[in-house]
Amino acid sequence: MQENKNKYYDIAERIYDLDGEVYECVGSSLGRTFTGDKRACVDNLVMLMRTKPQGHLLRSELALISNMARTIRKDEDRSRLMKKYDEILKEIAELPASFGKVEILDENRAKLNTANLRQKFSKDDHLIICIGRTQGSAGNDIGFALADALRINYYDAEIFNEVLRRLDAEKDSVTDVADLGTDLIENKYQGSGRTIKERLKDFDRYHGLTREDAIFFNQSDLICKMAKEEDFIVMGRCADVILANNHIPHISIFITAPFEQRVHRIMEVNDLDQKKAVRLLKKLDRQHARYYNYYTGQKWGDAMNYDICFNSASYGIEESVDIIERMLNQNTNS
Template sequence: MQDNRKKCIELAERIYDLDIEVYECVGSSLGRTFTGDRRTCVENLANLMSTRPQGHLLRSELALISNMARTIRNPQDKSRVMKKYDDILKEVESLPTSFGQGEIVDQNRAKLNTSNLRQKFSKDDHLIICIGRSQGSAGNDIGFALADALRINYYDVEIFTEVLRRLEVEKDSIRDVADLGTEIIQNKYQRGFNSVKGWRNKIKEFDRYHGLTKEDAIFFNQSDLLCKMAKEEDFIVMGRCADVILANNHIPHISIFITAPFEQRVHRIMEVNNLDYKRARRLLEKQDRRHEKYYHYYTGLKWGDAMNYDICFNSASYGIEESVDIIERMLNQNMNH
């Protein structure tokens, strides 16, 4: 404890001296960061370094010094001062009570996402991007264009079609998994149990799908297919709980959720589907409920909750083309580090 206090005093002295040096180099009338007497200022700085809840105040003080240092016109003076600043900052962050000691990383998520990006993708890992999207946010358009820009495969309804082929299910007998939502809940717990025909259908499905309902059989086969694909190729997949499926199977991937303000999405639905406002709004609300219930039913998580994704993106802020460009540049920057 005593050694830490001594270190804080020593760093406080260096910070105070650096503030003086920056002020002298800049020659600005804006004034120094610390204007009190040396002893009082050093004592206050040391106390800030010793008390973690007040760490943000120290960070703000250091920011003031660095901001001023960056205005130094003489390149040699600027380089010398910024070197001192960087050295001091590293030592402050290494203190056990520093603001730099509160890491937020979730190691389990990092193994599948951010740490994998930092290390670059190994020859055994493929670039897999899972995109969830709210209806009307142009998520599909962005996903398709991003796959084209990255020159990797794009999957949406193809996943559903392949699973139906595997199970030999008539496509007309069930809706695409991306739009099931409410129907799944109703099929499992409400429909069919009030009639003999309903019971017969359930028994038939039980035999055909090894004790699973048709909907569950499709989901689990879809999960197997996604995991198999993840070992063979780079791709973007739209929806279908792919982010959670891959995470549960410890497969590296990047999860993105694309959305936009409700009214903006309504107007896009009106334009794309040639609907009036009332019908577009009703369709949007219905589809959002379906996606939310489907995602929660099979994952136990809240659809669209920022905590469940690596990146959440407001497409209305940029439009389709620029959204693709921003995401692509962000991915390239991370993978090149």
């Protein structure tokens, strides 16, 4: 037990130190990922590593560091720090409560599949992969692992929140309600408990738009700006339709799995009983659908709206990443 505790703290301290080294090399005005007292930050990282339901938060913190490290201009420094990042990531993957540990693979279905995927993509365009997913299908784990395999940036709700906050945007104006599962989306469709005074204040702040609409347009502008500057993977936030409407090339993927398989995974990841897991899945899927349908005018999860749809239970996390990589390699070599 003590050995495991020491291991957690060793990794946490190395993550904190790596963040500092990356910041020094980049010299970015955006600042460090961890800005608080070292001991407090290390303690928080240890908690994230030991708590499975919070694994996505640790994944986001690591992605912020790696995204920044890839911008280092000096090849020697970039290579050295990315090597440290890879070593840390491998050690985290070996931890019992690591994100991506709970598989989605259905071995019986996997035996029936062969992959033959192709996607046209200009060499002059940035590689942008938009991933939509049902809750519990391991979509975020697949997206994060794919970004790491391709050596490109990864953006989820938490990272968007942090990036826009650092760009001096309103801290509460960047939350993707569909991805975080907050009650914000319910406020839009079911009414909120805010006072008339608060609503009038928001009306003035957002130039007549509702707060939720302002959030969406703020995120949309950032996604389009990023698409002209870098390769990346983006989770959710209607990015596929936003880019399509702005005539920006991208690959759109939708990941799902049988409901029973997703329930089983959520039960294990979040330590829930079956009844609570079923209720949570239905609620979050409903929120995702409402958000996507409202802002895009399209049906969330409809295969016609995506370049690729696949069942992660047929492949599992690692093979799903391999499938997408093979698709990209086929296009590059064709």
